[in-house]
Each structure stands twice: as structure tokens, then as C-alpha cells.
Amino acid sequence: MKALVYRGPGIRALEDKPDPTITTPTDAIVRIFKTTICGSDLHIMKGDVPTVEVGRILGHEGVGVVEQVGQNVSNFKVGDRVLISCISSCGKCTNCKAGMYSHCENGGGWILGNLIDGTQAERVRIPFADNSLYPIPEGSDEEALVMLSDILPTGFECGVLKGQIKLGDTVAIVGAGPIGLAALLTAQFYAPAEIIMIDIDKNRLKFSETFGATKTINNADGKAVEQVMAHTKNRGVDVAIEAIGIVSSFDICQAIVAAGGHLANIGVHGKPVTLNIDKLWSHNITLTTRLVDTVTTPMLLKSVMAGRLKPTQLITHHFKLNELMQAYDTFGNAAKERALKVIITNG
Numbered sequence: 247m248k249a250l251v252y253r254g255p256g257i258r259a260l261e262d263k264p265d266p267t268i269t270t271p272t273d274a275i276v277r278i279f280k281t282t283i284c285g286s287d288l289h290i291m292k293g294d295v296p297t298v299e300v301g302r303i304l305g306h307e308g309v310g311v312v313e314q315v316g317q318n319v320s321n322f323k324v325g326d327r328v329l330i331s332c333i334s335s336c337g338k339c340t341n342c343k344a345g346m347y348s349h350c351e352n353g354g355g356w357i358l359g360n361l362i363d364g365t366q367a368e369r370v371r372i373p374f375a376d377n378s379l380y381p382i383p384e385g386s387d388e389e390a391l392v393m394l395s396d397i398l399p400t401g402f403e404c405g406v407l408k409g410q411i412k413l414g415d416t417v418a419i420v421g422a423g424p425i426g427l428a429a430l431l432t433a434q435f436y437a438p439a440e441i442i443m444i445d446i447d448k449n450r451l452k453f454s455e456t457f458g459a460t461k462t463i464n465n466a467d468g469k470a471v472e473q474v475m476a477h478t479k480n481r482g483v484d485v486a487i488e489a490i491g492i493v494s495s496f497d498i499c500q501a502i503v504a505a506g507g508h509l510a511n512i513g514v515h516g517k518p519v520t521l522n523i524d525k526l527w528s529h530n531i532t533l534t535t536r537l538v539d540t541v542t543t544p545m546l547l548k549s550v551m552a553g554r555l556k557p558t559q560l561i562t563h564h565f566k567l568n569e570l571m572q573a574y575d576t577f578g579n580a581a582k583e584r585a586l587k588v589i590i591t592n593g
Contacts, residue, residue: 249303249367250570255293260570263303266363266371271318272336274375276328278567278592281308281365282392283577284332285425286514289491290359291578294516298360305366306332306358307395309388310592312379313369321376327388329380329547330365330372332358332396333540337377347377348537354378356537366570368592380543383551389589390550393428393557397587398546400512400538401428401489407542408534409485409510411436418442418474420498421489422450423580424560424587425512427457429487431555432546434458442483444470444498447581457559471501483507491515497522505529511536563588 249263266275284307290298298304312326322328334354335347348355354374358364363371372378382391406429411417415438419426422445433441442461443454451462463473474483482504488496491513500522503509509531521533549555562585565573573590576583 247368248567249363250305250574252290252298252300252302252304254300256291258291258304258571258574260568263363263367265369268314268316269371270373271316272374272376273316274312274319274322274372274379275314275369276310276330276372276379277313277369278308278310278365278367280310280388280392280592281305281590282395282587283366283573283590284396285423285491287359288578289514289516291574292516294514295360302359303363303367304359305364305370306356306360307392308365308370309382309391310370315375319375322379322381327382329382329391329543330358330370330395331378331380331540331543332356333378333538334358334373335377336374342377345539345541347539347541350374366590368567380547383547386551387558389561390556390558391547392589393560393587394543394546394550396538397424397428397560398432398555398557399540399542401425401430402432402542402546403538403540404512404536405429405487405489405510406433406436408536409487409508410532411438411485413437414439415484416440416442416478417485417487418444418483418499418502419487419489420444420470420495421513422447422454422462423489426487426489427453427560427586429489429512430454430457430459431557431559438485442474442477444474449581449584450586453586465498470498474502478504485510488513493517493519500526503529503531505531507531509533560587561589562586565590567592
């Protein structure tokens with residue numbers, strides 16, 4: 247089968263790889279219909295995720311059809327159309343029972359495209375299939391559902407829920423990429439008074455306005471902090487969401503969070519940041535980090551089916567599986583290509 251393979255920092259290749267096989271009774275083999283590329287994949291390509299070994303098939307998002315099931319899989323059968331969760335979960339360990347699927351004690355968590363081969367291929371093996379797949383409702387837009395594999399639950403759980411956004415809050419999201427925009431879309435469930443989007447990409451800031459941002463700030467001049475503080479009359483924001491994973495974006499969040507506010511980190515950080523505890527110790531702030539658990543996927547799926555959440559807004563480009571190298575070039579040069587999420591279709 248064709249697959250996108252990591253060959254070391256900055257090196258990727260579209261290769262022929264053996265089809266996956268059932269290795270444990272709880273596995274399923276899924277033929278991929280549609281997949282995408284995540285910002286986490288770009289971090290892997292930079293060498294920011296040392297757990298990813300050379301030769302790994304990347305990708306942790308997608309929809310497809312079940313082609314094989316292990317003897318202990320009871321919730322799915324051959325022919326079922328499914329949404330693949332970016333997080334694999336045994337559903338039985340202490341952490342999974344507590345809803346912390348990302349830290350499954352039986353070998354789950356974020357393993358697809360990280361510790362085991364992923365979804366940017368014709369087929370993928372899904373461990374713990376009963377708890378790591380979701381049935382696709384009849385008549386669903388499968389491209390929209392690809393956004394439910396990762397970015398929407400990530401933006402919602404790691405940003406909106408951890409940030410404890412509530413009615414009337416002023417929210418700032420640093421990073422108007424797909425994850426930041428996912429946080430923007432789902433933050434509106436809680437009717438904040440303002441959502442300020444901060445980025446250096448004017449195209450993504452324009453997208454933000456159409457998705458519901460009340461104010462956008464272009465930080466190309468490095469003056470986002472001054473603009474936020476002036477806009478909030480020097481108070482700062484109730485919730486600052488870091489959605490990039492670099493030092494400068496984390497520093498902006500530290501500088502603009504108001505006393506009693508929340509700083510919710512979403513971004514994947516490949517380097518340490520400095521916590522300005524000397525300035526923040528007395529400000530009663532809450533700082534949170536989190537890897538997505540995907541516990542909200544069923545709720546988000548209902549919102550999509552009801553038309554309240556429209557994730558197809560995030561899709562800007564389409565490619566075939568044999569065009570994955572071009573898809574990476576496009577996604578990796580998002581500003582130049584005016585790219586948000588790309589959809590890769592198998593077949």
C-alpha cells in the first residue's frame with residue numbers, strides 16, 4: 247500500500263509499505279477514505295517529537311471502512327463506516343475510566359502516527375477498536391467528520407474547556423491556524439463577550455473574522471501585547487489560549503492574561519518556555535496543559551449533525567493519496583498557499 251513515511255527530521259517519503267494486519271483480538275483494520283495533515287505532523291517533521299521513529303507512517307486522523315476485525319471486537323463489523331479517533335483507548339484502565347484516554351495505561355493514548363503506524367496510508371490498524379472508533383451516521387459529510395478526529399476535540403478540550411470560558415468572558419487565542427480556529431468555533435458555545443484572534447498571517451485573520459472573531463490583531467510588528475492591553479483598558483483577558491507551540495506565543499499569553507484568569511496551552515512545544523512566575527505568582531491565574539482525550543467527540547458529532555458546528559469551513563485544499571508530498575508542501579507553507587486544513591482522499 248502507499249503511505250507517507252517519516253525518514254528523519256525534514257525528510258519524508260511516499261513509499262510502498264506492507265498492508266497492516268490484526269495483531270491483537272481487539273484490533274480492526276480500516277481502509278482509509280479520507281485523512282488530513284495535522285500541525286503535530288509538522289512538529290514531527292521538525293524533530294520535535296522524539297518518540298517518532300524513522301520509518302513510521304504518519305497521521306492520526308481520518309474516516310474509512312472496517313475491512314477486518316479481531317475476534318474480541320464487538321461494536322464494529324466488516325463494512326461499517328467509521329471515524330478514527332486520534333487517541334486510542336482501552337476503556338478499562340484507571341485513566342480511561344476517568345476519561346483520560348490520552349494516558350491509557352494499556353498501551354493506548356496518542357499512538358497513531360507516533361508509536362505505531364498511522365492513517366496517511368491506504369489502510370491502518372486501529373488498536374482497541376471498540377473504544378477508538380466511532381460509527382458514522384447515515385448521510386454524514388465525511389470530510390467534515392475528519393475534523394472530529396483531532397482538531398475540534400483538541401481545540402475544545404485543551405483550549406475552551408481547560409480555559410473555563412464562560413458567558414461574557416474576553417478571550418484571546420494566539421494562533422489562527424486550524425487548532426486556534428477550532429477553539430474559536432467551539433468557544434462560541436459559551437457566548438463569550440469577545441474573542442480576539444492573534445496571528446501574523448493576514449489571510450488566517452480574515453478567516454477568523456468569518457468564523458466569529460470579534461477582533462483580530464496582526465502581530466507582524468510584535469506589538470500584540472500592547473494592542474490587547476490597550477483594547478482591554480490594561481486589564482487583560484479572562485482566558486488566553488496558546489495555539490501554536492512556540493516561545494513567543496506562550497509569552498504573549500503570559501503577558502495578557504488578567505488577574506484571576508486562565509492560560510490554556512494547546513500548542514505542541516518542541517522547546518522549553520520560561521514561566522514568568524515572578525510576575526504571575528500573585529495574579530491568581532490558572533495555567534493548564536493537556537493532551538486531547540477525545541471524550542467530547544460524541545457531543546461534537548451531535549453538534550455537527552445538528553448543523554450547529556460546521557467544520558467544513560476549515561477545509562481549503564484537496565489532494566489524492568498519491569499527492570501527499572504536495573499536500574505536505576502546501577500545508578507546511580500555509581501562509582503562501584492560504585491553507586488551513588487539507589483533505590487527502592484515498593482512491
